Amino acid sequence: MIILLNKNQLASAKKFYIDYLVAKIPPYALFSAKKNGTTITGYLSGKVLFQGTNAETEGAALSKFFGLKSSETATTPPLANLSLLGSDEVGNGSYFGPLVVVATFAEEKMLPTLRKLGVKDSKMLKDPEIKEIAQQLMTILPYKTLVVTPKKYNEYQQKFNAVEMKVLFHHHVLTQLAKELPVKPAATLVDAFTTKASLTKYSKTHNLTWPQPFYFVEKGEQQHLAVAAASMIARKLFLDYLEQDGASLGLPLPSGAGAKSDLVAAEILRQGGLDLLGEHAKLHFANTQKAEKLM
Structure with missing residues (x-):
């Protein structure tokens, strides 16, 4: 309050x-x-x-x-011009590729530079623009990343649900980055990926303490450039991984969870079965069952 x-x-x-x-x-x-x-x-x-x-x-x-x-x-004060620690994730809705969670710290003095670079909600930009800007952000901002590969994601999914995993992953990158900063952020902002009640529930379950003051709000990318920057870096890392993973497999891996993903998954099943698919895709998605039917 x-x-x-x-x-x-x-x-x-x-x-x-x-x-x-x-x-x-x-x-x-x-x-x-x-x-x-x-x-x-x-x-x-x-x-x-x-x-x-x-x-x-x-x-x-x-x-x-x-x-x-x-x-x-x-309940939430104006945050846009504060020196802020923020986090966001990419890949949660994509069948192929990792879940990438990123935290960044944007000091007040850096905000004009970020605006000049074109940092904004990544949903408002095309992927080539995001990758170009994110590459620059990674040279001027403190940041911490967690790239959860599909194989590791599937292992976690046996123990935790999707929301619980993201609570743990966001907490990890934020607390790790906070420890390395020379100054204490004025606040911490996480782009809301669930309800506050669920966040509180899993925080208590795992005894998590978040860097304070802490805010958990929807459309966090529009509230502060730290979250927008985190989103852009996460998107770049996700796209890079997807491209490299597809090249190693010999199949282009689509982003998202549409019909193209079903077809590619069916081909991977033909080549190496569920074990091979589990190295490249999040198996609990409905795409797995659709691909098996295509087989």
């Missing part, structure tokens, strides 16, 4: 939590406090962030103190 305050109100909010203040505060913050299982952080921008089990209750109490209306609070 977020409450927006002016400069004077922010100073008063610090006094409001005088008995609960903690010594360590994040960058760009005026204060941080812990009360009733909730962490309250007041940023110099005027945003007061509530995180924890009683976030809504604490947020309502401070709102009441200042006489704020509900319309003056928000």
Whole structure:
């Protein structure tokens, strides 16, 4: 939960939590406090962030103190101009090829450069453009990748469902990159691939702690260039893998999960059966059964 305050109100909010203040505060913050299982952080921008089990209750109490209306609070603050850690994945909907998860860190000072390069939601660009821009991004941005090959994906799929896997993979690249950064990001943003309830469920199951402040929102590529950059790098790595894998197999591997994938899968089955197909495709897709029928 977020409450927006002016400069004077922010100073008063610090006094409001005088008995609960903690010594360590994040960058760009005026204060941080812990009360009733909730962490309250007041940023110099005027945003007061509530995180924890009683976030809504604490947020309502401070709102009441200042006489704020509900319309003056928000669940997600403006993020576009912050130094932000973001992640996205590509390949989830493709039968062939890997699942690629990428995290990037885009500092505020780098945002004009990213805009000039043409970084945006990868769905708005053609693949050749994405590959060209992504190649440049990989030389100027800190990033961390996880390329889950089809063979490894199929092994994970025996233990975890698709959403659970992505929770684990996003957490891995984000936390690994966060450890290597010389500065703490102002926030972390993940492009939402499931409901917040599912994210919370699997985070608890695997005891995962996400870099804070943490946001999980739909169309994350449009919220911040860090997520858009992660999406573009992931798309490039996915396409490169698909091309190289197809070349080694002697068959062009299509992206997606359409009828072309069924035909190619049927040919792979003819050449080496399900074991060979499992090295190149995500076997739990319905394409596997369709290819077997084509056989």
